[in-house]
Structures are given as C-alpha cells and as structure tokens.
Amino acid sequence: xxxxxxxxxxxxxxxxxxxxxxxxxxxxxxxxxxxxxxxxxxxxxxxxxxxxxxxxxxxxxxxxxxxxxxxxxxxxxxxxxxxxxxxxxxxxxxxxxxxxxxxxxxxxxxxxxxxxxxxxxxxxxxxxxxxxxxxxxxxxxxxxxxxxxxxxxxxxxxxxxxxxxxxxxxxxxxxxxxxxxxxxxxxxxxxxxxxxxxxxxxxxxxxxxxxxxxxxxxxxxxxxxxxxxxxxxxxxxxxxxxxxxxxxxxxxxxxxxxxxxxxxxxxxxxxxxxxxxxxxxxxxxxxxxxxxxxxxxxxxxxxxxxxxxxxxxxxxxxxxxxxxxxxxxxxxxxxxxxx
Numbered sequence: 001x002x003x004x005x006x007x008x009x010x011x012x013x014x015x016x017x018x019x020x021x022x023x024x025x026x027x028x029x030x031x032x033x034x035x036x037x038x039x040x041x042x043x044x045x046x047x048x049x050x051x052x053x054x055x056x057x058x059x060x061x062x063x064x065x066x067x068x069x070x071x072x073x074x075x076x077x078x079x080x081x082x083x084x085x086x087x088x089x090x091x092x093x094x095x096x097x098x099x100x101x102x103x104x105x106x107x108x109x110x111x112x113x114x115x116x117x118x119x120x121x122x123x124x125x126x127x128x129x130x131x132x133x134x135x136x137x138x139x140x141x142x143x144x145x146x147x148x149x150x151x152x153x154x155x156x157x158x159x160x161x162x163x164x165x166x167x168x169x170x171x172x173x174x175x176x177x178x179x180x181x182x183x184x185x186x187x188x189x190x191x192x193x194x195x196x197x198x199x200x201x202x203x204x205x206x207x208x209x210x211x212x213x214x215x216x217x218x219x220x221x222x223x224x225x226x227x228x229x230x231x232x233x234x235x236x237x238x239x240x241x242x243x244x245x246x247x248x249x250x251x252x253x254x255x256x257x258x259x260x261x262x263x264x265x266x267x268x269x270x271x272x273x274x275x276x277x278x279x280x281x282x283x284x285x286x287x288x289x290x291x292x293x294x295x296x297x298x299x300x301x302x303x304x305x306x307x308x309x310x311x312x313x314x315x316x317x318x319x320x321x322x323x324x325x326x327x328x329x330x331x332x333x334x335x336x337x338x339x
Contacts, residue, residue: 038168
C-alpha cells in the first residue's frame with residue numbers, strides 16, 4: 001500500500017522553488033527562471049532532519065517582478081549575491097543523493113525545474129515527484145480535484161508551524177508538516193480507494209514527466225496556426241522523434257486542444273495545447289506531450305468522435321486541425337498575412 005512515510009528506503013526530499021518572469025519580454029524556452037531552491041529531508045516519522053536553501057543569481061530576468069518581490073521579500077541585491085543555477089542545482093542534486101523520492105506541493109515546480117535544467121544544459125537526475133497537494137485532496141478532502149493552498153491545508157489539519165511564508169525552504173517544511181496527518185488518512189482508505197489513488201499517482205507521474213515547450217508563432221488567428229503542419233507536429237515524449245497523428249488536434253473545450261499521436265517505437269502520446277496572445281498580437285503556442293494510457297487513448301478518441309458528430313454551427317467556434325488544413329488549402333496563399 002502506498003504511504004508517504006512507508007519506509008521505502010529512498011531518501012524523502014520535499015522541495016519548493018521560487019521563480020521570476022517577465023510579462024513583457026519572456027524567453028519562451030524558459031518563461032520562468034528559478035531564483036531560489038529550498039528543500040528539507042524527512043525521516044520515516046515525518047521529522048525534518050536537514051535543510052537546503054540557496055538563492056540563484058538570474059541570467060535572463062534580472063529585474064524582479066513586483067509581485068514576486070512583495071510575496072517573497074527577496075531583493076535584487078540578494079539575488080546578485082547568489083550563485084549561478086548550474087552550481088546551485090549541482091549542489092542540490094548532491095545533497096539529495098541518489099534515488100531520492102521528491103515531493104512537491106502542486107504540479108508546477110517539477111516542470112519549471114526541468115525547463116531550467118534544459119536551458120542551462122545540465123542533466124536532470126530526478127524522477128517525477130509525488131504531488132502532496134493532489135494526495136491531500138484525495139485523502140483529506142475527498143477528491144484529487146479538490147485543491148487547497150498549503151497554508152489553508154495546515155489550518156484545516158490543525159497543524160501549527162512557525163515559519164515565514166513564501167520562501168522556498170519554509171514552504172517545503174510546511175509541506176513536510178502535513179505528512180503525518182496525510183499518512184493517517186491514507187491508512188484509512190479502503191481497497192477500492194487505494195486502487196484509485198494508485199492509478200492517479202501513475203497518471204500524475206506521466207504528466208509530471210511531460211515534454212513541455214512554448215513557441216511564438218507568426219499568426220494572429222488560431223485557424224492559421226492549426227493549419228501549420230510543422231508547428232502542429234507532436235514529438236514523441238520518450239525519444240523526441242517524429243510521430244503520426246491518430247487523432248488530430250481539436251478544441252476539447254475553452255480553446256484547450258487535445259491530440260493523439262503515435263511513435264513507431266514508443267506508442268501513443270497524448271498532446272495538450274493552448275494559445276496565449278503576446279503583446280504584439282501574435283499567438284504563442286504552449287504544448288505538452290506525455291505517454292498515453294489505454295484509458296486515455298479511448299477517452300480522446302471518443303471525445304473526437306462526439307466532436308465530429310456536433311454540427312459545425314453548434315460547435316461554438318471550436319476548431320480542429322483537419323478543418324483548418326482544408327480551409328487553408330482552399331484559400332489563396334496571398335490572403336494569409338502573418339504578423
């Protein structure tokens with residue numbers, strides 16, 4: 001049975017990050033730059049036995065976002081006294097040790113850590129972490145979809161810990177303080193609920209290991225972006241190789257696109273995509289891909305089947321790649337004017 005404090009023998013490391021960004025001139029290879037790594041090592045009784053805390057000197061975003069400065073209390077002068085990411089990350093990995101089981105509060109930290117490691121061309125030695133926020137929602141709130149912020153969760157479980165908020169190492173300690181009550185709730189699950197949690201943890205691990213990237217486009221309209229075959233291609237999350245579409249990109253609701261693609265070596269990948277608009281008016285594409293389970297393959301195919309059965313006039317402007325390609329093929333090339 002899964003347990004946070006089950007004595008698996010793996011070092012249990014809770015980590016948290018603080019990062020900075022630029023709303024005006026973002027680098028789409030690394031939209032969020034880590035400025036602090038904080039972590040704590042937890043024993044089998046949930047006690048914090050050691051800590052890691054380091055500021056990172058930024059390379060891209062040297063001016064702190066106003067909100068980040070207000071929330072964390074970190075100053076630009078402090079960051080300039082920090083060390084480069086590659087040095088801090090190397091020390092963090094060495095401090096964690098081999099075969100560490102990472103834990104975070106929420107989904108966001110690990111993808112940001114992966115992107116920063118890739119940007120600075122350092123190897124990523126860690127497997128996807130356990131999401132304590134999701135486990136807390138499932139065990140203590142009744143549903144993994146119920147999300148509660150860290151300090152509200154502490155209050156709900158009557159856990160008191162005197163540390164400042166919104167610094168990485170302290171948030172890691174707050175997460176660790178919830179392990180004992182969460183483990184008690186885990187032990188109270190019946191066999192059916194434990195099986196559901198195991199399935200969720202497996203899926204979350206695949207999602208956490210997603211290949212993520214953002215790419216600015218020359219397009220103003222999503223129809224034009226969807227008709228760009230190169231832009232819409234989906235790389236295999238396992239090998240990065242070319243794949244072929246099983247189910248093309250389609251709007252699954254609220255301009256959130258889904259697709260299924262197949263790698264000849266590694267099988268099905270599930271793609272998720274959305275667009276944001278840059279200050280210039282052009283679209284920026286954000287895409288993720290991860291290995292798809294049999295259940296997810298069936299689900300996406302069924303969603304697309306139902307989408308196709310919906311008359312175009314009733315789709316409420318929901319788009320798909322096939323229709324965009326057909327429309328693009330029928331229109332004169334000179335009428336397309338990318339920005």
